[in-house]
Amino acid sequence: MTDTIFAVSSGQPPAAIAVIRVSGPAAFAAAERLGGRLPEARRASLRTLKDASGAVLDSALLLCFPGPATATGEDLVELHCHGGRAVVAAVERALAERPGVRRAEPGEFTRRALLNGRIDLAEAEGLADLLEAQTERQRRAAIGAVEGRVSQAVRGWMDRLAMLSAMVEAMLDFAEEDDVPLDPAAVSRIKSDMHELAIVMLEVVERPPVDRLHDGIRVVLAGPPNSGKSTLLNLLVEREAAIVSPIAGTTRDRIEASVLRGGVAYVLTDTAGLAEDTDDVIEAIGVTRAQEAILQADILLWMADTPPPRGDAIWLHSRADLPGRGGLPEGRRLAVRRDEVASVASVWDAIADTATALLPREDAIGFKRHQQEQCRRAANALIAAPTDDILLMAEELRVARQALAEVLGVSATETMLDALFGRFCLGK
Numbered sequence: 001m002t003d004t005i006f007a008v009s010s011g012q013p014p015a016a017i018a019v020i021r022v023s024g025p026a027a028f029a030a031a032e033r034l035g036g037r038l039p040e041a042r043r044a045s046l047r048t049l050k051d052a053s054g055a056v057l058d059s060a061l062l063l064c065f066p067g068p069a070t071a072t073g074e075d076l077v078e079l080h081c082h083g084g085r086a087v088v089a090a091v092e093r094a095l096a097e098r099p100g101v102r103r104a105e106p107g108e109f110t111r112r113a114l115l116n117g118r119i120d121l122a123e124a125e126g127l128a129d130l131l132e133a134q135t136e137r138q139r140r141a142a143i144g145a146v147e148g149r150v151s152q153a154v155r156g157w158m159d160r161l162a163m164l165s166a167m168v169e170a171m172l173d174f175a176e177e178d179d180v181p182l183d184p185a186a187v188s189r190i191k192s193d194m195h196e197l198a199i200v201m202l203e204v205v206e207r208p209p210v211d212r213l214h215d216g217i218r219v220v221l222a223g224p225p226n227s228g229k230s231t232l233l234n235l236l237v238e239r240e241a242a243i244v245s246p247i248a249g250t251t252r253d254r255i256e257a258s259v260l261r262g263g264v265a266y267v268l269t270d271t272a273g274l275a276e277d278t279d280d281v282i283e284a285i286g287v288t289r290a291q292e293a294i295l296q297a298d299i300l301l302w303m304a305d306t307p308p309p310r311g312d313a314i315w316l317h318s319r320a321d322l323p324g325r326g327g328l329p330e331g332r333r334l335a336v337r338r339d340e341v342a343s344v345a346s347v348w349d350a351i352a353d354t355a356t357a358l359l360p361r362e363d364a365i366g367f368k369r370h371q372q373e374q375c376r377r378a379a380n381a382l383i384a385a386p387t388d389d390i391l392l393m394a395e396e397l398r399v400a401r402q403a404l405a406e407v408l409g410v411s412a413t414e415t416m417l418d419a420l421f422g423r424f425c426l427g428k
Protein backbone atom coordinates (compact mmCIF):
# COMPACT_ATOMS: atom_id res chain seq x y z
CA MET A 1 0.00 0.00 0.00
CA THR A 2 1.25 3.49 -0.88
CA ASP A 3 2.37 5.62 2.06
CA THR A 4 0.43 8.74 2.78
CA ILE A 5 2.78 11.72 2.87
CA PHE A 6 2.60 15.17 4.39
CA ALA A 7 4.67 18.36 4.40
CA VAL A 8 4.40 22.09 4.84
CA SER A 9 3.81 23.34 1.28
CA SER A 10 3.75 27.06 2.04
CA GLY A 11 6.74 29.02 3.27
CA GLN A 12 8.41 27.57 6.34
CA PRO A 13 7.20 28.69 9.76
CA PRO A 14 7.03 31.11 11.39
CA ALA A 15 4.64 32.48 8.77
CA ALA A 16 1.16 33.99 8.72
CA ILE A 17 -0.42 30.79 7.45
CA ALA A 18 1.14 27.36 6.96
CA VAL A 19 -0.44 25.08 4.37
CA ILE A 20 0.16 21.44 5.24
CA ARG A 21 -0.63 19.07 2.38
CA VAL A 22 -1.44 15.41 2.97
CA SER A 23 -1.57 13.04 -0.01
CA GLY A 24 -2.37 9.35 -0.22
CA PRO A 25 -4.93 6.70 0.67
CA ALA A 26 -4.98 7.57 4.40
CA ALA A 27 -5.27 11.35 3.88
CA PHE A 28 -9.03 11.65 4.45
CA ALA A 29 -9.01 9.34 7.50
CA ALA A 30 -6.19 11.43 8.99
CA ALA A 31 -8.06 14.67 8.30
CA GLU A 32 -11.24 13.31 9.86
CA ARG A 33 -9.37 12.19 12.95
CA LEU A 34 -7.80 15.65 13.34
CA GLY A 35 -10.67 17.91 12.31
CA GLY A 36 -13.87 15.88 12.72
CA ARG A 37 -16.50 15.75 9.99
CA LEU A 38 -14.98 16.26 6.53
CA PRO A 39 -16.21 19.28 4.55
CA GLU A 40 -17.69 18.96 1.07
CA ALA A 41 -15.09 18.15 -1.59
CA ARG A 42 -12.91 21.12 -2.65
CA ARG A 43 -14.65 23.48 -0.18
CA ALA A 44 -12.73 25.26 2.55
CA SER A 45 -14.24 24.86 6.03
CA LEU A 46 -13.08 25.98 9.44
CA ARG A 47 -12.30 23.11 11.81
CA THR A 48 -10.84 22.74 15.27
CA LEU A 49 -7.89 20.38 14.96
CA LYS A 50 -7.39 18.01 17.90
CA ASP A 51 -4.82 15.34 18.64
CA ALA A 52 -5.61 11.73 19.61
CA SER A 53 -6.13 12.71 23.27
CA GLY A 54 -8.64 15.40 22.31
CA ALA A 55 -6.32 18.35 23.05
CA VAL A 56 -6.92 21.35 20.77
CA LEU A 57 -4.01 22.00 18.36
CA ASP A 58 -5.27 24.81 16.13
CA SER A 59 -8.24 26.37 14.44
CA ALA A 60 -7.64 25.80 10.73
CA LEU A 61 -9.17 25.74 7.28
CA LEU A 62 -9.56 22.23 5.94
CA LEU A 63 -9.92 21.23 2.29
CA CYS A 64 -10.44 17.76 0.85
CA PHE A 65 -9.71 16.95 -2.79
CA PRO A 66 -10.83 13.44 -3.75
CA GLY A 67 -8.47 11.64 -6.15
CA PRO A 68 -7.72 11.11 -8.93
CA ALA A 69 -8.61 14.64 -10.15
CA THR A 70 -6.05 16.29 -7.84
CA ALA A 71 -2.58 17.74 -8.12
CA THR A 72 -1.01 14.41 -7.06
CA GLY A 73 -3.67 12.08 -8.47
CA GLU A 74 -4.34 10.80 -4.94
CA ASP A 75 -6.76 11.86 -2.22
CA LEU A 76 -5.35 15.17 -1.09
CA VAL A 77 -5.99 17.22 2.04
CA GLU A 78 -4.90 20.77 2.78
CA LEU A 79 -4.75 22.11 6.31
CA HIS A 80 -4.35 25.90 6.35
CA CYS A 81 -3.06 26.35 9.89
CA HIS A 82 -1.74 29.30 11.83
CA GLY A 83 1.89 29.47 10.81
CA GLY A 84 3.62 29.38 14.20
CA ARG A 85 6.44 26.89 14.65
CA ALA A 86 4.78 25.06 17.55
CA VAL A 87 1.39 24.95 15.81
CA VAL A 88 2.91 23.38 12.71
CA ALA A 89 5.06 21.00 14.76
CA ALA A 90 2.01 19.85 16.77
CA VAL A 91 -0.14 19.22 13.68
CA GLU A 92 2.74 17.41 11.96
CA ARG A 93 3.22 15.24 15.06
CA ALA A 94 -0.48 14.33 15.09
CA LEU A 95 -0.29 13.42 11.40
CA ALA A 96 2.87 11.32 11.79
CA GLU A 97 1.15 9.28 14.54
CA ARG A 98 -1.39 7.96 12.03
CA PRO A 99 -0.64 4.52 10.56
CA GLY A 100 0.78 4.65 7.05
CA VAL A 101 1.39 8.41 7.27
CA ARG A 102 4.91 9.85 7.08
CA ARG A 103 6.79 13.03 6.22
CA ALA A 104 7.24 13.65 2.48
CA GLU A 105 10.62 13.95 0.83
CA PRO A 106 11.50 17.02 -1.25
CA GLY A 107 9.59 16.93 -4.52
CA GLU A 108 7.59 13.86 -3.52
CA PHE A 109 4.15 15.39 -4.22
CA THR A 110 5.26 16.28 -7.75
CA ARG A 111 6.90 12.89 -8.15
CA ARG A 112 3.55 11.27 -7.38
CA ALA A 113 1.84 13.62 -9.84
CA LEU A 114 4.27 12.34 -12.47
CA LEU A 115 3.94 8.66 -11.54
CA ASN A 116 0.14 8.98 -11.53
CA GLY A 117 0.16 10.59 -14.97
CA ARG A 118 -1.19 13.96 -13.75
CA ILE A 119 1.79 15.72 -15.31
CA ASP A 120 4.53 14.54 -17.66
CA LEU A 121 8.29 14.94 -17.41
CA ALA A 122 8.42 18.16 -19.46
CA GLU A 123 5.82 19.73 -17.16
CA ALA A 124 7.67 18.54 -14.04
CA GLU A 125 10.90 20.04 -15.36
CA GLY A 126 9.00 23.25 -16.06
CA LEU A 127 7.84 23.26 -12.44
CA ALA A 128 11.40 22.91 -11.19
CA ASP A 129 12.40 25.87 -13.37
CA LEU A 130 9.36 27.85 -12.24
CA LEU A 131 10.28 27.42 -8.57
CA GLU A 132 13.83 28.56 -9.32
CA ALA A 133 12.78 31.44 -11.59
CA GLN A 134 14.26 34.75 -10.48
CA THR A 135 13.52 36.83 -13.54
CA GLU A 136 10.35 37.59 -15.45
CA ARG A 137 11.69 35.91 -18.59
CA GLN A 138 12.64 32.77 -16.69
CA ARG A 139 9.17 32.70 -15.15
CA ARG A 140 7.43 33.10 -18.51
CA ALA A 141 9.46 30.33 -20.15
CA ALA A 142 8.89 27.99 -17.20
CA ILE A 143 5.13 28.58 -16.91
CA GLY A 144 4.84 27.78 -20.63
CA ALA A 145 6.34 24.34 -19.96
CA VAL A 146 4.17 23.89 -16.83
CA GLU A 147 1.09 24.71 -18.88
CA GLY A 148 2.10 21.97 -21.30
CA ARG A 149 3.30 23.94 -24.33
CA VAL A 150 6.36 21.71 -24.82
CA SER A 151 4.32 18.57 -24.13
CA GLN A 152 1.56 19.55 -26.55
CA ALA A 153 3.99 20.21 -29.38
CA VAL A 154 5.71 16.86 -28.78
CA ARG A 155 2.40 15.00 -28.45
CA GLY A 156 1.20 16.55 -31.71
CA TRP A 157 4.28 15.22 -33.52
CA MET A 158 3.87 11.82 -31.86
CA ASP A 159 0.25 11.66 -33.05
CA ARG A 160 1.32 12.37 -36.61
CA LEU A 161 4.03 9.70 -36.37
CA ALA A 162 1.48 7.22 -35.01
CA MET A 163 -0.77 7.94 -37.99
CA LEU A 164 2.08 7.43 -40.43
CA SER A 165 3.01 4.17 -38.66
CA ALA A 166 -0.59 2.99 -38.95
CA MET A 167 -0.58 3.78 -42.67
CA VAL A 168 2.68 1.90 -43.17
CA GLU A 169 1.35 -1.12 -41.25
CA ALA A 170 -1.85 -1.11 -43.31
CA MET A 171 0.14 -0.99 -46.54
CA LEU A 172 2.35 -3.85 -45.40
CA ASP A 173 -0.66 -5.98 -44.42
CA PHE A 174 -2.39 -5.25 -47.68
CA ALA A 175 0.64 -6.07 -49.79
CA GLU A 176 1.23 -9.27 -47.85
CA GLU A 177 -2.33 -10.59 -47.89
CA ASP A 178 -3.06 -9.91 -51.51
CA ASP A 179 0.49 -10.53 -52.61
CA VAL A 180 0.56 -7.32 -54.64
CA PRO A 181 3.42 -4.81 -54.94
CA LEU A 182 3.34 -1.66 -52.80
CA ASP A 183 1.93 1.46 -54.37
CA PRO A 184 5.07 3.58 -54.95
CA ALA A 185 3.07 6.81 -54.92
CA ALA A 186 1.67 6.01 -51.45
CA VAL A 187 5.13 5.09 -50.15
CA SER A 188 6.59 8.32 -51.44
CA ARG A 189 3.77 10.35 -49.87
CA ILE A 190 4.56 8.84 -46.48
CA LYS A 191 8.25 9.48 -46.94
CA SER A 192 7.61 13.12 -47.80
CA ASP A 193 5.32 13.49 -44.75
CA MET A 194 8.16 12.11 -42.62
CA HIS A 195 10.51 14.65 -44.15
CA GLU A 196 8.14 17.52 -43.55
CA LEU A 197 7.79 16.57 -39.90
CA ALA A 198 11.57 16.25 -39.54
CA ILE A 199 12.00 19.81 -40.86
CA VAL A 200 9.49 21.17 -38.32
CA MET A 201 11.34 19.42 -35.49
CA LEU A 202 14.77 20.51 -36.68
CA GLU A 203 13.55 24.09 -36.74
CA VAL A 204 12.79 23.79 -33.00
CA VAL A 205 16.20 22.23 -32.42
CA GLU A 206 17.93 25.22 -34.03
CA ARG A 207 16.32 27.71 -31.65
CA PRO A 208 18.20 28.90 -28.58
CA PRO A 209 17.52 26.52 -25.66
CA VAL A 210 15.78 27.81 -22.53
CA ASP A 211 18.66 26.44 -20.45
CA ARG A 212 20.51 29.67 -21.24
CA LEU A 213 17.66 31.62 -19.68
CA HIS A 214 17.56 29.47 -16.53
CA ASP A 215 21.26 28.68 -16.04
CA GLY A 216 22.50 32.07 -17.21
CA ILE A 217 24.49 33.06 -20.28
CA ARG A 218 28.08 31.90 -19.89
CA VAL A 219 30.40 34.85 -20.44
CA VAL A 220 34.08 33.90 -20.36
CA LEU A 221 36.95 36.37 -19.97
CA ALA A 222 40.13 35.04 -21.49
CA GLY A 223 43.53 36.24 -22.65
CA PRO A 224 47.21 36.21 -21.65
CA PRO A 225 48.37 36.77 -18.05
CA ASN A 226 48.07 40.31 -16.77
CA SER A 227 45.68 41.48 -19.48
CA GLY A 228 43.18 42.83 -16.95
CA LYS A 229 40.63 40.00 -16.99
CA SER A 230 40.05 39.96 -13.24
CA THR A 231 39.87 43.76 -13.11
CA LEU A 232 37.21 43.73 -15.81
CA LEU A 233 35.29 40.90 -14.13
CA ASN A 234 35.11 42.91 -10.91
CA LEU A 235 34.06 46.03 -12.79
CA LEU A 236 31.36 44.12 -14.65
CA VAL A 237 29.85 42.50 -11.57
CA GLU A 238 30.48 45.56 -9.38
CA ARG A 239 32.12 43.61 -6.57
CA GLU A 240 35.48 42.09 -5.73
CA ALA A 241 34.73 38.63 -7.11
CA ALA A 242 38.31 37.98 -8.25
CA ILE A 243 41.61 38.83 -6.61
CA VAL A 244 43.42 41.51 -8.58
CA SER A 245 47.18 42.12 -8.34
CA PRO A 246 49.93 43.37 -10.63
CA ILE A 247 51.49 39.89 -10.44
CA ALA A 248 51.00 37.91 -13.64
CA GLY A 249 49.20 34.62 -12.93
CA THR A 250 47.18 35.82 -9.94
CA THR A 251 44.10 34.00 -11.20
CA ARG A 252 45.07 30.34 -11.33
CA ASP A 253 41.64 28.75 -11.68
CA ARG A 254 38.25 29.68 -13.03
CA ILE A 255 36.30 32.15 -10.93
CA GLU A 256 32.56 32.42 -11.49
CA ALA A 257 30.27 35.30 -10.63
CA SER A 258 26.53 35.34 -11.31
CA VAL A 259 24.70 38.56 -12.10
CA LEU A 260 21.26 39.59 -13.25
CA ARG A 261 21.29 42.41 -15.75
CA GLY A 262 18.44 43.74 -17.83
CA GLY A 263 16.34 40.80 -16.62
CA VAL A 264 18.86 38.30 -18.00
CA ALA A 265 21.00 35.97 -15.88
CA TYR A 266 24.71 35.78 -16.70
CA VAL A 267 27.49 33.64 -15.28
CA LEU A 268 30.79 35.44 -15.79
CA THR A 269 33.93 33.33 -15.65
CA ASP A 270 37.38 34.73 -15.10
CA THR A 271 40.07 32.34 -16.30
CA ALA A 272 43.76 31.82 -15.70
CA GLY A 273 45.95 33.74 -18.16
CA LEU A 274 46.85 31.74 -21.26
CA ALA A 275 50.59 31.59 -20.55
CA GLU A 276 52.57 30.50 -23.60
CA ASP A 277 54.69 27.70 -22.19
CA THR A 278 54.89 27.17 -18.50
CA ASP A 279 56.82 24.77 -16.25
CA ASP A 280 54.37 25.36 -13.43
CA VAL A 281 52.06 22.31 -13.19
CA ILE A 282 49.24 24.24 -11.54
CA GLU A 283 49.45 27.07 -14.04
CA ALA A 284 49.31 24.50 -16.87
CA ILE A 285 46.10 23.02 -15.42
CA GLY A 286 44.70 26.54 -15.16
CA VAL A 287 45.46 27.11 -18.85
CA THR A 288 43.74 23.83 -19.82
CA ARG A 289 40.69 24.85 -17.83
CA ALA A 290 40.71 28.27 -19.44
CA GLN A 291 40.77 26.66 -22.87
CA GLU A 292 37.81 24.45 -21.93
CA ALA A 293 35.92 27.51 -20.72
CA ILE A 294 36.65 29.30 -24.02
CA LEU A 295 35.07 26.41 -25.93
CA GLN A 296 32.02 26.26 -23.64
CA ALA A 297 31.41 30.01 -23.55
CA ASP A 298 28.19 31.46 -24.91
CA ILE A 299 30.03 34.78 -25.15
CA LEU A 300 33.81 35.11 -25.18
CA LEU A 301 35.44 38.35 -24.06
CA TRP A 302 38.89 38.13 -25.63
CA MET A 303 41.47 40.35 -23.94
CA ALA A 304 44.61 39.86 -26.00
CA ASP A 305 46.49 41.62 -28.75
CA THR A 306 46.47 38.42 -30.81
CA PRO A 307 43.23 37.68 -32.70
CA PRO A 308 40.55 35.69 -30.80
CA PRO A 309 40.31 31.87 -31.08
CA ARG A 310 36.61 32.13 -31.96
CA GLY A 311 35.13 34.24 -34.73
CA ASP A 312 32.18 35.26 -32.54
CA ALA A 313 34.30 36.66 -29.67
CA ILE A 314 34.06 40.22 -28.44
CA TRP A 315 37.65 41.40 -28.93
CA LEU A 316 38.58 43.96 -26.30
CA HIS A 317 41.50 46.32 -26.05
CA SER A 318 42.09 46.23 -22.32
CA ARG A 319 44.11 48.52 -20.07
CA ALA A 320 43.52 51.36 -22.53
CA ASP A 321 44.18 53.80 -19.69
CA LEU A 322 47.83 52.73 -19.42
CA PRO A 323 50.51 54.76 -21.19
CA GLY A 324 51.41 53.39 -24.60
CA ARG A 325 48.20 51.35 -24.99
CA GLY A 326 46.57 54.19 -26.94
CA GLY A 327 43.37 54.13 -29.00
CA LEU A 328 41.45 51.26 -30.52
CA PRO A 329 43.64 49.00 -32.69
CA GLU A 330 42.41 47.25 -35.85
CA GLY A 331 39.80 44.54 -35.25
CA ARG A 332 39.04 45.40 -31.62
CA ARG A 333 35.46 46.15 -30.77
CA LEU A 334 36.02 48.13 -27.60
CA ALA A 335 38.71 49.80 -25.57
CA VAL A 336 38.33 49.21 -21.85
CA ARG A 337 39.70 51.67 -19.38
CA ARG A 338 39.37 50.84 -15.72
CA ASP A 339 39.04 54.55 -14.93
CA GLU A 340 36.01 55.03 -17.17
CA VAL A 341 32.56 53.85 -16.15
CA ALA A 342 31.42 54.44 -19.73
CA SER A 343 33.82 51.86 -21.15
CA VAL A 344 32.60 49.20 -18.72
CA ALA A 345 29.01 50.07 -19.63
CA SER A 346 29.88 49.68 -23.29
CA VAL A 347 31.23 46.17 -22.61
CA TRP A 348 27.89 45.34 -20.98
CA ASP A 349 26.11 46.76 -24.03
CA ALA A 350 28.18 44.53 -26.31
CA ILE A 351 27.43 41.49 -24.09
CA ALA A 352 23.70 42.28 -24.00
CA ASP A 353 23.66 42.76 -27.77
CA THR A 354 25.24 39.38 -28.38
CA ALA A 355 22.99 37.77 -25.74
CA THR A 356 19.80 38.79 -27.56
CA ALA A 357 20.44 36.32 -30.37
CA LEU A 358 21.43 33.59 -27.90
CA LEU A 359 18.23 33.73 -25.88
CA PRO A 360 14.93 32.10 -26.82
CA ARG A 361 12.38 34.44 -28.34
CA GLU A 362 9.70 35.52 -25.90
CA ASP A 363 6.89 33.92 -27.91
CA ALA A 364 8.72 30.67 -28.70
CA ILE A 365 7.96 27.37 -27.03
CA GLY A 366 10.90 26.97 -24.71
CA PHE A 367 12.68 23.68 -25.31
CA LYS A 368 15.53 22.57 -23.09
CA ARG A 369 18.78 21.30 -24.59
CA HIS A 370 18.13 17.66 -23.73
CA GLN A 371 14.61 17.92 -25.19
CA GLN A 372 16.04 19.39 -28.37
CA GLU A 373 18.47 16.46 -28.45
CA GLN A 374 15.57 13.98 -28.50
CA CYS A 375 13.84 16.02 -31.23
CA ARG A 376 17.06 15.90 -33.23
CA ARG A 377 17.23 12.12 -32.79
CA ALA A 378 13.63 11.82 -33.95
CA ALA A 379 14.20 14.05 -36.98
CA ASN A 380 17.39 12.19 -37.92
CA ALA A 381 15.54 8.87 -37.83
CA LEU A 382 12.84 10.23 -40.12
CA ILE A 383 15.40 11.58 -42.55
CA ALA A 384 17.54 8.41 -42.43
CA ALA A 385 14.65 6.15 -43.44
CA PRO A 386 15.23 4.87 -47.00
CA THR A 387 12.58 5.66 -49.59
CA ASP A 388 12.42 2.18 -51.02
CA ASP A 389 12.25 -0.03 -47.93
CA ILE A 390 8.95 0.24 -46.16
CA LEU A 391 9.98 -2.10 -43.34
CA LEU A 392 12.87 0.22 -42.49
CA MET A 393 10.53 3.21 -42.74
CA ALA A 394 8.29 1.55 -40.14
CA GLU A 395 11.32 0.98 -37.93
CA GLU A 396 12.54 4.60 -38.18
CA LEU A 397 9.02 5.86 -37.41
CA ARG A 398 9.14 3.76 -34.24
CA VAL A 399 12.59 5.11 -33.33
CA ALA A 400 11.39 8.69 -33.86
CA ARG A 401 8.30 8.19 -31.71
CA GLN A 402 10.37 6.62 -28.93
CA ALA A 403 12.81 9.57 -28.95
CA LEU A 404 9.95 12.05 -28.58
CA ALA A 405 8.36 9.94 -25.85
CA GLU A 406 11.54 10.43 -23.81
CA VAL A 407 10.71 14.14 -23.56
CA LEU A 408 7.46 13.17 -21.84
CA GLY A 409 9.35 10.81 -19.54
CA VAL A 410 8.04 7.41 -20.68
CA SER A 411 11.28 5.67 -19.78
CA ALA A 412 12.70 8.06 -17.20
CA THR A 413 14.97 6.14 -14.82
CA GLU A 414 14.93 6.43 -11.02
CA THR A 415 18.31 8.17 -11.23
CA MET A 416 16.91 10.80 -13.60
CA LEU A 417 13.88 11.35 -11.38
CA ASP A 418 16.03 11.56 -8.24
CA ALA A 419 18.12 14.27 -9.92
CA LEU A 420 15.05 16.22 -11.01
CA PHE A 421 13.10 16.00 -7.76
CA GLY A 422 16.20 16.75 -5.76
CA ARG A 423 15.85 20.28 -7.16
CA PHE A 424 12.42 20.68 -5.55
CA CYS A 425 11.83 21.97 -2.07
CA LEU A 426 10.04 20.09 0.67
CA GLY A 427 6.28 20.21 0.27
CA LYS A 428 6.36 20.50 -3.53
Ligand SMILES: Nc1nc2c(c(=O)[nH]1)N(C=O)[C@@H](CNc1ccc(C(=O)N[C@@H](CCC(=O)O)C(=O)O)cc1)CN2
Pocket residue numbers: 019065068069070071078
Ligand atom coordinates in the same frame (compact mmCIF):
# COMPACT_ATOMS: atom_id res chain seq x y z
N1 LIG B 1 -3.50 25.74 -2.02
C1 LIG B 1 -2.81 25.31 -3.08
N2 LIG B 1 -2.38 26.19 -4.00
C2 LIG B 1 -1.67 25.76 -5.08
C3 LIG B 1 -1.37 24.39 -5.26
C4 LIG B 1 -1.86 23.48 -4.26
O1 LIG B 1 -1.63 22.26 -4.34
N3 LIG B 1 -2.56 23.99 -3.21
N4 LIG B 1 -0.61 23.99 -6.38
C5 LIG B 1 0.12 22.83 -6.37
O2 LIG B 1 0.89 22.52 -7.24
C6 LIG B 1 -0.52 24.88 -7.53
C7 LIG B 1 -1.75 24.72 -8.39
N5 LIG B 1 -1.75 23.44 -9.02
C8 LIG B 1 -2.80 22.55 -9.01
C9 LIG B 1 -2.84 21.58 -10.00
C10 LIG B 1 -3.92 20.73 -10.08
C11 LIG B 1 -4.94 20.82 -9.16
C12 LIG B 1 -6.16 19.98 -9.28
O3 LIG B 1 -6.89 19.79 -8.34
N6 LIG B 1 -6.42 19.49 -10.48
C13 LIG B 1 -7.61 18.71 -10.83
C14 LIG B 1 -8.85 19.57 -10.81
C15 LIG B 1 -8.77 20.80 -11.65
C16 LIG B 1 -9.97 21.71 -11.48
O4 LIG B 1 -10.20 22.27 -10.40
O5 LIG B 1 -10.69 21.86 -12.49
C17 LIG B 1 -7.39 18.09 -12.19
O6 LIG B 1 -6.47 18.51 -12.89
O7 LIG B 1 -8.16 17.22 -12.54
C18 LIG B 1 -4.87 21.76 -8.13
C19 LIG B 1 -3.79 22.63 -8.06
C20 LIG B 1 -0.32 26.27 -7.06
N7 LIG B 1 -1.23 26.66 -5.99
